[in-house]
Amino acid sequence: MKLWTPLSTILRRTLPSIPYFPTSQFQSPTYNFSPSPPSSSTNSPNSLTHNFHFPLKTFCSGSPENFHVRCWTCGHVAKAALFLVCDSCRTIQPVDQSVDYFHIFGLERKFDIGVENLEGKYKEWQKKLHPDLVHSKSEEERGYAAEQSGRVIDAYRTLSKPLLRAIYVLRLEGVDVDEEETLSDPELLSEILEIREAVEEAADSQELNQIQSQMREKLSHWSNSFANAYRCRNFEEAQNSIRRMTYYERVNEEIVKKL
Amino acid sequence: MAEPAYTVASDSDTTGEEKSSSAFPEIAIGIDVGTSQCSVAVWNGSEVVILKNTRNQKKMRSYVTFKDDIPSGGVSHQLSHEHEMLSGAAIFNMKRLIGRVDTDPVVHSSKSLPFLVQTLDIGVRPFIAALVNNVWRSTTPEEVLAIFLVELKAMAEVQLKRPIRNVVLTIPVSFSRFQVTRIERACAMAGLHVLRLMPEPTAVALLYAQQQQQAVHENIGGGAEKIALILNMGAGYCDVAVTATAGGVSQIKALAGSAIGGEDILQNTMHHLLPDLEILFSKHGINEIKSTGLLRVATQDAIHKLSSQTSVQIDVDLGNELKICKVVDQEEFEEVNKNVFEKCESLIIQCLHDAKVQTEDVADIIVVGGCSYIPKLRNLVMSVCKRQELYKGMNPVEAAVCGAALEGAVASGISDPFGSLDLLTIQVTPLAIGIRADGNKFVPVIPRNTTMPTRKELAFTTVHDNQTEALIVVYEGEGEKVEENHLLGYFKIMGIPPAPKGVPEINVCMDIDASNVLRVLAGVVLPGSRHPAIPVMEVRMPTVDDGHGWCVEALHRTYGSGLDLVTIQKKI
Numbered sequence: 096m097k098l099w100t101p102l103s104t105i106l107r108r109t110l111p112s113i114p115y116f117p118t119s120q121f122q123s124p125t126y127n128f129s130p131s132p133p134s135s136s137t138n139s140p141n142s143l144t145h146n147f148h149f150p151l152k153t154f155c156s157g158s159p160e161n162f163h164v165r166c167w168t169c170g171h172v173a174k175a176a177l178f179l180v181c182d183s184c185r186t187i188q189p190v191d192q193s194v195d196y197f198h199i200f201g202l203e204r205k206f207d208i209g210v211e212n213l214e215g216k217y218k219e220w221q222k223k224l225h226p227d228l229v230h231s232k233s234e235e236e237r238g239y240a241a242e243q244s245g246r247v248i249d250a251y252r253t254l255s256k257p258l259l260r261a262i263y264v265l266r267l268e269g270v271d272v273d274e275e276e277t278l279s280d281p282e283l284l285s286e287i288l289e290i291r292e293a294v295e296e297a298a299d300s301q302e303l304n305q306i307q308s309q310m311r312e313k314l315s316h317w318s319n320s321f322a323n324a325y326r327c328r329n330f331e332e333a334q335n336s337i338r339r340m341t342y343y344e345r346v347n348e349e350i351v352k353k354l
Numbered sequence: 355m356a357e358p359a360y361t362v363a364s365d366s367d368t369t370g371e372e373k374s375s376s377a378f379p380e381i382a383i384g385i386d387v388g389t390s391q392c393s394v395a396v397w398n399g400s401e402v403v404i405l406k407n408t409r410n411q412k413k414m415r416s417y418v419t420f421k422d423d424i425p426s427g428g429v430s431h432q433l434s435h436e437h438e439m440l441s442g443a444a445i446f447n448m449k450r451l452i453g454r455v456d457t458d459p460v461v462h463s464s465k466s467l468p469f470l471v472q473t474l475d476i477g478v479r480p481f482i483a484a485l486v487n488n489v490w491r492s493t494t495p496e497e498v499l500a501i502f503l504v505e506l507k508a509m510a511e512v513q514l515k516r517p518i519r520n521v522v523l524t525i526p527v528s529f530s531r532f533q534v535t536r537i538e539r540a541c542a543m544a545g546l547h548v549l550r551l552m553p554e555p556t557a558v559a560l561l562y563a564q565q566q567q568q569a570v571h572e573n574i575g576g577g578a579e580k581i582a583l584i585l586n587m588g589a590g591y592c593d594v595a596v597t598a599t600a601g602g603v604s605q606i607k608a609l610a611g612s613a614i615g616g617e618d619i620l621q622n623t624m625h626h627l628l629p630d631l632e633i634l635f636s637k638h639g640i641n642e643i644k645s646t647g648l649l650r651v652a653t654q655d656a657i658h659k660l661s662s663q664t665s666v667q668i669d670v671d672l673g674n675e676l677k678i679c680k681v682v683d684q685e686e687f688e689e690v691n692k693n694v695f696e697k698c699e700s701l702i703i704q705c706l707h708d709a710k711v712q713t714e715d716v717a718d719i720i721v722v723g724g725c726s727y728i729p730k731l732r733n734l735v736m737s738v739c740k741r742q743e744l745y746k747g748m749n750p751v752e753a754a755v756c757g758a759a760l761e762g763a764v765a766s767g768i769s770d771p772f773g774s775l776d777l778l779t780i781q782v783t784p785l786a787i788g789i790r791a792d793g794n795k796f797v798p799v800i801p802r803n804t805t806m807p808t809r810k811e812l813a814f815t816t817v818h819d820n821q822t823e824a825l826i827v828v829y830e831g832e833g834e835k836v837e838e839n840h841l842l843g844y845f846k847i848m849g850i851p852p853a854p855k856g857v858p859e860i861n862v863c864m865d866i867d868a869s870n871v872l873r874v875l876a877g878v879v880l881p882g883s884r885h886p887a888i889p890v891m892e893v894r895m896p897t898v899d900d901g902h903g904w905c906v907e908a909l910h911r912t913y914g915s916g917l918d919l920v921t922i923q924k925k926i
């Protein structure tokens with residue numbers, strides 16, 4: 096569950112020639128990326144891709160500050176901030192990090208979204224952006240296709256899963272969630288240990304299914320409580336809900352492994 | 355930009371060839387090289403057509419015969435009779451043998467074939483040879499495949515009246531990246547450039563996506579997403595895919611596959627008819643080859659008949675006063691091949707599970723491949739999916755090659771005014787890719803069925819105090835222990851700063867790019883530091899260019915557990 100996947104799309108394009116772990120700045124033709132400010136709140140602080148975190152300001156800004164974007168091949172001026180493919184010549188454009196996942200899917204930035212239409216929109220984008228479709232185009236465009244298509248995959252995965260979506264909307268608010276944080280609430284700790292024991296000792300798949308449906312209930316409960324907290328901008332409580340969801344999700348994963 | 359100092363790329367002959375764009379793109383042809391049969395198809399500008407050889411065959415036997423020392427394959431060569439293929443001079447089933455070492459059970463099960471398959475069980479490539487004028491002439495599956503592909507290429511060039519270079523090839527789901535390099539090597543030997551390798555059921559999925567798209571255009575049914583389960587079983591492999599299709603886009607949800615197929619059914623049935631088969635055959639003399647050949651043909655024939663009748667009479671004289679006279683009925687046949695059908699069933703269940711799809715959500719069930727005529731297989735699929743009927747819109751033995759031809763056109767950048775090529779397949783990783791850690795365990799970094807392109811990473815740590823080096827051994831597969839998986843390569847990280855065990859964090863990152871190239875990156879970080887202790891090492895995989903099973907053992911003998919790693923446990 097690494098939210099920072101957008102940075103790996105940057106790495107993906109320039110992978111063979113990236114100066115790893117630069118000390119200051121990594122220049123790209125369109126945007127400036129700098130190492131994220133020291134913080135204890137990334138989920139994998141020593142990640143190989145860590146130093147390519149975007150400064151939150153750039154990451155969050157959905158503002159139309161780059162409205163004068165032009166198509167890199169035909170020079171056509173973008174009509175909207177969402178400019179993944181040129182309307183005029185169909186060429187795939189470089190990734191614009193100021194466009195967030197909700198924006199890509201034409202959704203309002205909020206937690207309660209209908210996920211039913213995501214798949215359709217996802218496929219629609221892939222039909223325009225997937226690298227397989229620009230196989231015979233220039234290397235540069237193939238690179239953009241890989242990047243854009245990878246980003247749409249990440250966006251789709253993030254938005255379709257409540258836990259990932261929750262972490263994402265908080266991050267857009269500038270709040271980082273540390274999923275690997277050690278559990279400090281003794282009550283939750285003993286509850287989790289108990290459930291894990293039950294999973295380990297479950298005699299058959301029926302018992303596992305039972306625990307799984309309990310986990311689903313808990314997940315939907317905490318997902319609701321996240322939605323409320325987020326609406327009221329109570330980020331403390333929202334983080335707490337995410338922590339709960341993370342643990343129940345892990346139990347769920349373990350059950351799936353055993354089933 | 356300069357290349358980083360620590361990039362290690364394989365010097366393999368099959369890597370990174372850039373295709374130049376031209377005004378008139380050459381349409382890549384689709385090739386389905388099956389274990390037993392093969393076909394070629396191409397987009398002709400308005401539809402897919404299957405090419406025929408000079409004998410008017412769409413399906414050609416996949417074999418190469420070394421008679422008279424000049425090899426010739428099943429495309430051009432006409433068998434005088436079936437037994438000619440079983441005389442020891444012909445090599446077939448290369449798709450089952452390619453890229454496998456001599457400890458592989460699939461290689462072992464090939465020892466009763468008429469040509470020579472010898473194993474030393476030390477993890478090197480098996481000794482494969484054809485009998486030419488009473489002398490064993492050694493060859494390799496790559497060479498055999500290349501000879502065969504040269505004939506296919508020539509046939510296609512005559513018919514299409516143009517040189518052929520680009521191809522889309524179908525491969526089994528269970529093929530490792532190492533096996534893929536062997537296929538690419540064979541293609542390169544034949545002067546072909548592989549534009550795309552498609553797991554067989556995903557080629558079928560693309561054809562299905564096109565059919566659904568056409569149905570929408572003709573206003574049959576809505577444009578809503580449809581989930582299909584595809585089972586493709588030929589002589590060598592059984593593969594399953596679950597795909598979600600909408601608007602001409604086929605998103606593969608999950609894949610599952612195994613090297614089990616008609617060949618296993620044939621061998622099981624042969625053993626049933628002649629339990630002493632192994633003893634008879636171990637000598638591998640001309641008479642034994644002939645007897646086994648006779649039995650093989652008779653058994654093949656019987657299995658064929660059992661797809662339309664309830665029992666079959668087998669009457670065959672194997673020579674040396676060995677006669678088989680037996681009636682085999684459907685029930686007996688199914689019992690004898692229980693292991694095969696059980697494996698198929700478990701693949702379907704696993705695939706549905708991995709795709710997180712309930713059987714009631716599956717709109718269509720597609721069963722294709724040479725084995726799709728076996729009643730038991732059809733019933734089994736319907737019973738697992740709780741359905742009364744199978745999808746009827748496809749020719750079971752042509753579906754995969756048609757899908758490959760469609761992909762060939764799409765990947766060549768061809769567009770169709772009627773939107774027939776408005777198609778896309780979004781692939782997933784068929785096998786997990788990971789490294790050896792926690793003793794002898796295979797620890798996946800990229801799980802199977804991950805949408806590609808992708809990048810994942812996992813943190814490991816040292817097992818000894820002051821451990822300064824670590825071995826990254828990369829495997830691909832599904833087994834829990836490393837030896838159950840395919841070795842892709844290995845490299846060593848050096849210069850880890852001395853620290854107590856468990857302290858250095860060794861991050862292993864795996865990246866599969868849009869061209870399906872796998873890169874493995876490894877970096878070392880000490881706690882409190884935000885910078886790598888040593889330069890990040892990046893290696894393109896696979897690095898092994900031959901069966902290297904023995905290398906791992908040698909590494910083991912030399913280093914013991916001295917360079918081992920363990921996973922970092924998730925905190926609670």
Ligand SMILES: [Zn+2]
Nearest residue numbers: 166169181184
């Ligand atoms: Zn343009």
